[in-house]
Amino acid sequence: MNRHEYRNLVILVLPTAIVCIAFFILPMAKLVMIGGSGERGLVAYLDILTKPRHFESLIATLLLSILVTVTALAVATISGLFLERNRFRGRGLLISMLTFPLAFPGVVIGFMVIMLGGRQGLVSEISKAVTGDKIVFAYSIVGLFVGYMYFSIPRVILTIMAAAEKLDPALEEAARSLGAPQWRVVLDVILPALKPGLIASGAICFATSMGAFGTAFTLATNIDVLPMTIYTEFTLNANIVGAATLSIVLGIITWTALYIARSLSGSNAVAAG
Amino acid sequence: MxxxxxxxxxxxxxxxxxxxxxxxxxxxxxxxxxxxxxxxxxxxxxxxxxxxxxxxxxxxxxxxxxxxxxxxxxxxxxxxxxxxxxxxxxxxxxxxxxxxxxxxxxxxxxxxxxxxxxxxxxxxxxxxxxxxxxxxxxxxxxxxxxxxxxxxxxxxxxxxxxxxxxxxxxxxxxxxxxxxxxxxxxxxxxxxxxxxxxxxxxxxxxxxxxxxxxxxxxxxxxxxxxxxxxxxxxxxxxxxxxxIGSINRLHGIACGDHVEVAGGTVPWLLNQSSGKVEILFRPENVGICDVSVAQLKGKVVTSFFQGDRTRLIVGGLGERDIVIETTDRTEYISGQDIGFQVDPDSIIVLEK
Incomplete structure (x- = not known):
């Protein structure tokens, strides 16, 4: 590379570099420093494991995210395959409705969960009329789960439909011609073909669920998910150090999940998801 | 087997x-x-x-x-x-x-x-x-x-x-x-x-x-x-x-033991009818002969030398050109007159 080309390259890279430094590297570095700036220095990061409130919040968030990811993958894979393979009236409308949740912020999704399973919600009204008991789930982990599922499913369905479209029907016919029953075709042909898409969209689901704030905030649940704990520490307790350490840990977990997905499913899979 | x-x-x-x-x-x-x-x-x-x-x-x-x-x-x-x-x-x-x-x-x-x-x-x-x-x-x-x-x-x-x-x-x-x-x-x-x-x-x-x-x-x-x-x-x-393969088609009128077509006659020994017919024959079932004694005459439109054989496109026999394949070593030039006959055993006649 000669000097001229080198100079052009620097000029071209400059905008990206500025944005990256200003909005990514500097804040992250500052956050790491704040996390370690308390009386006990970097040991503060260990508090997450020793402080029960923080630790429980971390575990609850992890479990919820994993549960949402697995369930969303299962539900969306089945529906995605069905939608890709069957042509019926209203199919287009149904697909655009299924992708609707992508258009809403978490607050609205939380609001909808309350309308469904809150104290004055649809389920509570119906259950009261039928059994006399009000069933209310909006403010528990069930409410969070429903809300997270709502915005996770469309992300997976779209990826699965795209992957299923590329699947050569002759592959399934070949497996069947060799005597494979339907469940083996799914196991040996369809799922392996969908694997990159499943990993990619699963990672996105997991990352989104780990960091989701709006829904949790609206539902004001009795479970503190990590983003809620960070908010509480930061605004109510003015525990800046605690909030910073939790933020860094949350970031590392999410980033690791995305990184693993990237390396398992090929470099462009996450971008495609 | x-x-x-x-x-x-x-x-x-x-x-x-x-x-x-x-x-x-x-x-x-x-x-x-x-x-x-x-x-x-x-x-x-x-x-x-x-x-x-x-x-x-x-x-x-x-x-x-x-x-x-x-x-x-x-x-x-x-x-x-x-x-x-x-x-x-x-x-x-x-x-x-x-x-x-x-x-x-x-x-x-x-x-x-x-x-x-x-x-x-x-x-x-x-x-x-x-x-x-x-x-x-x-x-x-x-x-x-x-x-x-x-x-x-x-x-x-x-x-x-x-x-x-x-x-x-x-x-x-x-x-x-x-x-x-x-x-x-x-x-x-x-x-x-x-x-x-x-x-x-x-x-x-x-x-x-x-x-x-x-x-x-x-x-x-x-x-x-x-x-x-x-x-x-x-x-x-x-x-x-x-x-299947390539085939030539000529329209003609059957009479007696032959069929009259635009460029001459084609023998049809098994003929039992008269009237409009279509004759089909394959390019390799044509024998080239001297123009003076030939049953069919036409003009070479193009010739393609392919090593083992020469493929000739011949016109002047109706609306469609026909294809002839020959293994002889003669060089044919575009525009020259050409005489040939069709092997009577290999023709296919479709009555119209």
Whole structure:
């Protein structure tokens, strides 16, 4: 590379570099420093494991995210395959409705969960009329789960439909011609073909669920998910150090999940998801 | 080769028709077809002629319209799905499982049949040796060439010892040289196994060299069923004549033992009628002779020297130019007069 080309390259890279430094590297570095700036220095990061409130919040968030990811993958894979393979009236409308949740912020999704399973919600009204008991789930982990599922499913369905479209029907016919029953075709042909898409969209689901704030905030649940704990520490307790350490840990977990997905499913899979 | 012909399973199709799109698209008119055990039958025709639909009905991937029945030997398999028919199938797109290596692909049918591992290893080993794929055994599919892929697909289909082998345009995706080589391999394989095979293609060369019999199809209907020789020498319709090889057509009027055409006369010894006819003859059944004594005269439009023979396009015999192939060493020039006669035994006359 000669000097001229080198100079052009620097000029071209400059905008990206500025944005990256200003909005990514500097804040992250500052956050790491704040996390370690308390009386006990970097040991503060260990508090997450020793402080029960923080630790429980971390575990609850992890479990919820994993549960949402697995369930969303299962539900969306089945529906995605069905939608890709069957042509019926209203199919287009149904697909655009299924992708609707992508258009809403978490607050609205939380609001909808309350309308469904809150104290004055649809389920509570119906259950009261039928059994006399009000069933209310909006403010528990069930409410969070429903809300997270709502915005996770469309992300997976779209990826699965795209992957299923590329699947050569002759592959399934070949497996069947060799005597494979339907469940083996799914196991040996369809799922392996969908694997990159499943990993990619699963990672996105997991990352989104780990960091989701709006829904949790609206539902004001009795479970503190990590983003809620960070908010509480930061605004109510003015525990800046605690909030910073939790933020860094949350970031590392999410980033690791995305990184693993990237390396398992090929470099462009996450971008495609 | 006839010795190995008697242990294959016979296939019988009875009134098999197929309609798609809720009764709107007729892909296959009612078809009756009997294939004897060990025979190789080629379904030949342009795309959309119904050949693939027929193959898929034999495979069990499509059910014939009500009334149609499919038999393997004496078993009525009409309602049996493909996975229970014990067939081997080879696809144009190879359809190898990309998540398995060569060996796992070949072993798949045996694994599904829950065969003991020792037996699977033995059979796969045999197959790898037979198809000369020793060095490929543990390769991933994306590391194979098209020809290698199709050989793996063949091995995967026959290792389970299927009752019938179905091949859906297996050579179409390959380049010309590989196509010829693999065609020879498939031919040897079918002879050696003595298996009943149905082979779908749109390539007449493949059909002629592989088929014991050829079923020529067009628009969902069978045009002609016969041996390659029958189909080539005695086509029963213009469509078959045009589809198999190249053929010349001349319009003329029959009178006595010959037919009058624009450039002269063509002998027709078996003539029993008079009136308008169409004469078909192949480019290689023409003899070039001196213009003064020739039965037919025309003008050379173009000549293509092809080494072993020369291909001449000749005009002046009606609206369509004709094609003549000659093996003599004479050089023909555009515009020169040319005289020739048609071998009377090789002409096909269609009465109008």
């Amino acid at each position: 006839s010795g190995s012909r008697d242990h294959g399973t016979a296939i019988k199709l009875l009134s098999c028709a197929k309609t798609f799109g809720g009764g709107t698209v007729r892909a296959l008119e009612s078809l009756d077809l009997e294939i004897t055990g060990g025979e190789t039958v080629v379904l030949l025709g342009p795309s959309g002629c119904g050949k693939t639909t027929t193959l898929r009905i034999v495979a069990g991937l499509e059910e014939p319209d009500p009334g149609g029945r499919v038999f393997f030997g004496d078993d009525d398999v009409t309602r049996l799905p493909i996975e229970k028919r014990n067939i081997g199938m080879v696809f144009q797109s190879y359809a190898l499982f990309p998540n398995m290596n060569v060996r796992e692909n070949i072993a798949y049918g045996l694994k599904v049949r829950k065969m003991p591992k020792v037996e699977i290893d033995r059979r796969v080993g045999e197959m790898v040796e037979m198809m000369h794929m020793g060095e490929l055994e543990f390769r991933r599919i994306d590391q194979l060439s098209g020809g290698q892929r199709q050989r793996v697909a063949l091995a995967r289909a026959i290792v389970v010892r299927p009752r019938v082998l179905l091949l859906d345009e297996p050579l179409t995706a390959l380049d010309a040289i590989l196509r010829t080589r693999l065609r020879v391999e498939i031919d040897e394989l079918l002879r050696r196994l003595g298996i009943t095979a149905v082979y779908v293609t749109h390539d007449q060369g493949e059909a002629m060299s592989l088929g014991d019999r050829i079923v020529v199809m067009s628009n969902g209907k069978v045009e002609q069923i016969g041996t390659p020789r029958d189909i080539y020498y005695k086509p029963n319709s213009e469509f078959v004549a045009e589809f």
